[in-house]
Amino acid sequence: RIAYVNGRYLPHRHASVHVEDRGYQFADGVYEVCEVWNGRLVDQRRHLDRLERSLRELSIAAPMSRAALAGVLEEVVRRNGVRDGLVYLQVTRGVARRDHAFPPAGTRPSVVVTARRSDRRGQEALAAKGVAVITVPENRWPRVDIKSTSLLPNVLAKQQAKEVGAREAWFVDAEGNVTEGASTNAWIVTPQKKIVTRPAESGILRGITRTVVLEVAADLGYAVEERPFTVAEALKAAEAFITAATTVVMPVVRIDGHVVGEGIPGPIATSLRLKFHDFSELA
């Protein structure tokens, strides 16, 4: 496998970053994960928009022009021969003597891009069965709108899920509302067949998949309510699902061990999954 690291394309075993990279020392960086589908980057424009926003919010300088970054993403995909998979992009505040405050002006951000194939058949098999989620208390900082590499609460929540055979952990805030998953946005379908997902204004990352799924839902004529929902409401839902570039739309069939709806992927989640790539922008 070939990675891009600060201007060079290198085999993974030679691809490394400096010991005093602020990404390594402080998780002082941001990232994006973009799906590669039939050799095309899915919604690259929106991912680069969100990357620029994350960088701005943290006052990290843009490492290169948008066109250059897009070129690197495409080149890493090409060099790795990825047809179905993911491309990962990380930008950190760069290399400097360890000090919490920002490094001197002119410190160059570090850029790493990697790509890997995914097992499309495995994913389809999983989507045909549906996955289990658990719920955990929300314990992240309030700026989860920034796609930062500071992911310890997400790491711990995902591990907790894995240990009980679940695929995802849903964070639940002090009001009892589900915010989102450790690496996905959370959705339910009410018994009246209304699709519900939390507004992106607070408590969640504005997922690119979420944005596109809202468009697919509107086109298919489904009613959508952007509002918070509780765990209790989710347990009574007809359907539930999660969305992310890594899984597109993945039906949820168990929450904390309780069966959701019929215990099989629901028709709405399934149709959103089937239609997704008709609505995403392919580069």
Ligand code: PLP
């Ligand atoms: N929420 C969190 C916390 C995430 O980490 C992710 C993606 O990794 C998402 C939501 C989904 O975002 P996207 O659809 O852009 O992949």
